[in-house]
Amino acid sequence: MASDIRTSELKSPVDVAEYLFRRLHEVGVRSVHGVPGDYNLVALDSIPKATLNWVGNVNELNAGYAADGYARIKGISAVITTFGVGELSLLNAIAGAYSEFVPVVHIVGTPSTLSQKDGMLLHHTLGNGNFEVFSDMSKNISCAMAKLNDPQEAATLIDNAIRECWVQSRPVYITLPTDMVQKKVEGERLKTPINLSHPPNQAEKEEYVVDVVLKYLHAAKNPIILVDACAQRHRVLNEVHSLIEKSGLPTFVAPMGKGAVNESLSNYGGVYAGDGSNEGVRERVESSDLILSIGAIKSDFNTAGFTYRIGQLSTIDFHSNYVRVKYSEYPGVRMQGVLKKIVDKMGKLNIQPGPKASNEIAHADKKISTSEAVTHDWLWPRVGQWLQPNDIVITETGTANFGIWETKFPEGVSALSQVLWGSIGYSVGACQGAALAAKEMGNRRTILFVGDGSFELTAQEVSTMIRQNLKPIIFLINNEGYTIERYIHGMNAAYNDISQWRYTDLIPTFGGTPENSKTYQIKNKQEAEDLFNDETFAKAEKLQFVELYMPKEDAPKALKLTAEASARNNAKQ
Secondary structure, rough: HHHHHHHHHOOOOEEHHHHHHHHHHHHHOOOEOOOOOOOOOHHHOOOOHHHEOOOOOHHHHHHHHHHHHHHHHHOOOEEEEEOOOOHHHHHHHHHHHHOOOEEEEEEEEEEHHHHHHHHHOOOOOOOOOOOOHHHHHHHHHEEEEOOOOOOHHHHHHHHHHHHHHHHHOEEEEEEOOOOOOOOEEEEEHHHHHOOOOOOOOOHHHHHHHOOOOOOHHHHHHOOEEEOOHHHEEEEOHHHHHHHHHHOOEEEEEHHHHHHOOOOOOEEEEOOOEOOOOOOOOOHHHOOOOEEEEEOOOOOOHOOOOOOOOOHHHHHHOOOOOOEEEOEEEOOOHHHHHHHHHHHHHHOOOOOEEEEEEEEEEEHHHHHHOOOOOOOHHHHHHHHHHOOOOOEEEEOOOOOHHHHHOOOOOOOOEEOOOOOOOOOOOHHHHHHHHHHHHHHHOOOOEEEEEEEEEHHHHHHHHHHHHHHOOOOOOEEEEOOOOHHHHHOOOOOOOOHHHOOOOOOOHHHHOOOOOOEEEEEEEEOOOOHHHHHHOOHHHOOOEEEEEEEEEEOOOOOOOOHHHHHHHHHHHOOOO
C-alpha cells in the first residue's frame, strides 16, 4: 500500500528501466549491446520506448568488445547481461575498457530483491545464497556501482553512475532486479539533463601551474609535443589541436595515441615508441630539452618494451587529474583548463623542425616482384595511401597493431586498438561496435585489420555485422597462427599454430549474400595493388571480407623489438 501511495504522488511516473534507457539516450547512446537472459528480458522491453536500438550479440564477451568499440566512437556505450553466467562472460571486455579508460555502462538483470533477501537457491547462482559475489568481482573494474534495489533511490543512483562513467571515462556497473524494472520513479527529472561537466580547476592554482609551464616552455631550445591515449579518452583533443597548430612545435604520438592528432599537419612527425619509433622520430624526441607529454600511458607495448629514453627532468606531464612539471606534481589540476590557458598566453617559442611522416614505401620494397607475397614493410605505407579522411581503423593486438605505426593517416581518421589490455579477438567485436556507431553518425568507412588467430576467437560477431546491415572492410591476415607469440617464444611450437579455416566461406555461413557482402582472397602484391585501386571496393557499399595471405614469419620491426623485450622481461628472475 505504501508503494501505491508513493507512486500516486509522482508528477510523471516512469518505469525504472525506461528511465535508465532514456538517460542513456540523453548522453548519446543509440544502440544497446548485449545478450538476453531471463533476468533481463522484461527490462529489454523498455529499450524501444527510449527510441534505442537493440543489437543482440552472439555472446557476452563479443558484446563487451562491441560496446568498447562503440564507446570509442560515440563517447559512451551500454551493454546488458543477465546475472552470473552472462555478466561473468563479459568481464574480460569490461576489464579492458577499465584499463584503457573507455566509458561503458554495464547493466545486469538480477533476481528479484525478495529472492535475494531470502537466499533462494536459484539458477545462475553458486548455490550458496550469496547474491553479492558477482558484483564483488566487478568492483575493481568499475568506477561506480549502482544497485537499484529501492525505487526511491533508483533515479539518483542511475544519474550518478552515468555521470561517473562519462567524467571518469571508465565502466560503471548497474544491477536491475526483476521486481524493480517496472517500479515507478519521477519522470520530471528527465527534463533536467545530467551534469556531465567537470568542476573547474581552482583558479589561483591553475594560473600558477600555467605560469610554471610557460616559464619552462619559453626557456626551452627545442621543445616537442607527445600525445597519447588519455588525450582522447578525457576529451581534450580540441585543446591539444589548438596547442599543436598555434605553437607549430614538432608533434608526435605514442602508439595508443594514434588517431588523436591530425596527421596531415605539417608539424606532425610520426609515432614515438622508443626503439620501435618511426624513422628519425626517436632521435628527435629524445634530443628534445622539453617534452609536453599529454595523456601518457607508459605501458610495455606502448613503449616498445619500455625502451623510452625520456627523462622526467625534461618532461611536463598533463593528465586528467594532475599536472607534473619535471618532478613537481600538482594534484587536482586538470589538463583541459591548463592547456587552454597555455595556448592563450603562449607567445613565441623556439622551434627546431622535426622529421616528416610519410607513406612512402621503402625503395627496397618497391623493387620486390609483384608476384611475391605481401610483406608488412610494403603493406602499411600502402594502406596509408589508400585510406580516406574520417575513416575508422581498427587493428588487432599482434602484427596489425604494430604495423599501423608505419601508416600516416589522412585528416580525421580514428584509430582503435587495445595496446594496454591486449585481449586477442577484441578487434572483431570492436569493429561491430565502431561500424554501428559510424552508421549512426553518417556511415564513415570502418576498416579492420585482424590476424587469423585472433579472428578465430570472436569470428561469430561478423554475423551481427551482417544482421545489423553494417558495411565494414575486414582484412584478415592469414599468416598461419599467433605471430606475436611466435616472436616472444616458440617460433615453431605447436601451441602457436591454429586450425586453417576456409575463412571466406564463413561470410555466407553467417548470413552473407551477394547483395550485402563480398569476399576476396589476396595472395600477392599485384592482387593487393589491384584491390587498393578498385573504386567499387573503396566505396564500401557492402560488408567486404579480404583474406590477405602473408608470410608466416614476417612481422613489423616494432613487433619484433617489443616481443624481444617482452621475452626478456618474462625471463627475469
